[in-house]
Amino acid sequence: MEEKIDYSTYELGSQEMRATFRLSDAYVMLNHGAYGLSPQPVVEKRIQLIKEQESHPDTWFRINMMDYYMESVKTAAKLINGDVEDTFILNNVTEGTNCILKSILKDSEEILINTHSYKAVQNTLSEMETTFGTKTRCVEICFPIFDEQDVVDLYVRQLDQYPNIKIAVIDHITSPTALKLPVEKIVEVCRERNVLTLIDGAHAPGQLDLDMNRIKADFYVGNLHKWYYTFRGCALLWVSPKHRNKILPLVTSNYSNFTMHHRFCYWGTRDTSPQFTAASASKFYEDIGGLETITGYNNKLVTWAQSMLCEALKTRPLDIPESMKAPNMAVLYLPKSSKKQIGSDELIVYFIEKYNGITVGFTTIDGEVALRLSANVYNCKDDYYKLRDALLDYFNE
Numbered sequence: 001m002e003e004k005i006d007y008s009t010y011e012l013g014s015q016e017m018r019a020t021f022r023l024s025d026a027y028v029m030l031n032h033g034a035y036g037l038s039p040q041p042v043v044e045k046r047i048q049l050i051k052e053q054e055s056h057p058d059t060w061f062r063i064n065m066m067d068y069y070m071e072s073v074k075t076a077a078k079l080i081n082g083d084v085e086d087t088f089i090l091n092n093v094t095e096g097t098n099c100i101l102k103s104i105l106k107d108s109e110e111i112l113i114n115t116h117s118y119k120a121v122q123n124t125l126s127e128m129e130t131t132f133g134t135k136t137r138c139v140e141i142c143f144p145i146f147d148e149q150d151v152v153d154l155y156v157r158q159l160d161q162y163p164n165i166k167i168a169v170i171d172h173i174t175s176p177t178a179l180k181l182p183v184e185k186i187v188e189v190c191r192e193r194n195v196l197t198l199i200d201g202a203h204a205p206g207q208l209d210l211d212m213n214r215i216k217a218d219f220y221v222g223n224l225h226k227w228y229y230t231f232r233g234c235a236l237l238w239v240s241p242k243h244r245n246k247i248l249p250l251v252t253s254n255y256s257n258f259t260m261h262h263r264f265c266y267w268g269t270r271d272t273s274p275q276f277t278a279a280s281a282s283k284f285y286e287d288i289g290g291l292e293t294i295t296g297y298n299n300k301l302v303t304w305a306q307s308m309l310c311e312a313l314k315t316r317p318l319d320i321p322e323s324m325k326a327p328n329m330a331v332l333y334l335p336k337s338s339k340k341q342i343g344s345d346e347l348i349v350y351f352i353e354k355y356n357g358i359t360v361g362f363t364t365i366d367g368e369v370a371l372r373l374s375a376n377v378y379n380c381k382d383d384y385y386k387l388r389d390a391l392l393d394y395f396n397e
């Protein structure tokens with residue numbers, strides 16, 4: 001009999017919690033926001049699902065798969081206070097944003113993004129500009145930001161300047177800058193102008209309290225594999241009932257005449273086992289304390305780390321109001337340096353290779369290189385001291 005572990009007894013930041021995420025001692029993981037990380041019970045669930053699939057594929061695909069899919073749909077719907085009928089599971093947010101944009105936009109229609117929108121969204125839209133003649137408008141968000149209303153006003157200005165915008169993609173938490181955007185207020189000004197809204201919540205499930213009735217967007221996509229601990233390849237899509245029949249999955253398969261859940265579940269033969277780890281991730285998430293406890297721990301740690309590093313490096317945090325800070329992530333500028341500049345993606349790899357697996361997000365903001373820190377329940381202060389020492393070495397080299 002497998003021993004059942006009571007994760008509620010594990011202290012956040014402890015060695016046992018770190019071991020639950022199977023991190024080797026050599027590895028300092030401060031970039032959870034990039035690809036997420038699953039704890040042991042979720043990895044075990046995935047392995048169990050793979051074994052089951054291989055033991056009899058026909059039972060898996062013909063009999064069990066749809067039930068497993070609906071179990072994940074129910075878990076996701078509960079998390080976002082959405083209806084099961086309006087909620088779907090897919091692989092990731094990139095797929096979700098592509099699915100909505102390609103279902104909704106036609107010919108020369110216009111779309112609104114912002115200067116911090118995710119690269120894949122920007123790439124999708126430039127491809128669509130070439131293929132369909134759509135047009136992309138952009139809200140320029142610069143620093144410092146004093147108030148949420150400043151950002152809402154920037155949206156209003158663009159919406160009024162370009163009255164033909166059909167849909168706005170609004171990041172709930174931006175990728176390069178970890179900005180929590182005031183999505184409810186932005187959705188409201190869009191709705192007043194009959195502009196549809198798609199919220200890119202790649203970082204939101206597990207990090208923010210989500211309620212589809214409060215946000216009132218037309219579409220919401222969010223990764224469960226970043227901050228909600230599912231295995232990689234599990235995301236949610238929520239579609240307002242008024243658009244239900246307009247949305248098609250990216251791939252058309254055998255069940256196109258069945259329900260929308262069937263269409264999203266079956267895309268030809270593939271391994272969807274990561275999508276079926278939502279319930280076990282949810283159990284772990286609640287066992288270790290749920291939203292308030294987890295984000296409380298992470299926020300205290302990341303806020304401390306940000307100011308400790310600013311002091312050590314004699315630099316400054318990103319200048320944004322408290323209400324726009326993401327709970328589990330924080331950004332600070334790096335010192336100006338006479339060192340030959342390399343791009344932020346190259347710097348991530350350079351640090352992993354040169355400094356024994358120290359993994360942190362480097363990013364570029366208005367031409368300045370900055371650091372995006374993540375904190376999670378397996379991190380402790382010592383991880384950020386190791387990062388500090390590596391940064392001091394890098395800049396003094």
Ligand SMILES: Cc1ncc(COP(=O)(O)O)c(C=O)c1O
Pocket residue numbers: 033034092093094095118120171173174175200202203223
């Ligand atoms: C704001 C935002 N949108 C979309 C994505 C894409 O997520 P995925 O790679 O899981 O599709 C990310 C990934 O970090 C992101 O930060």
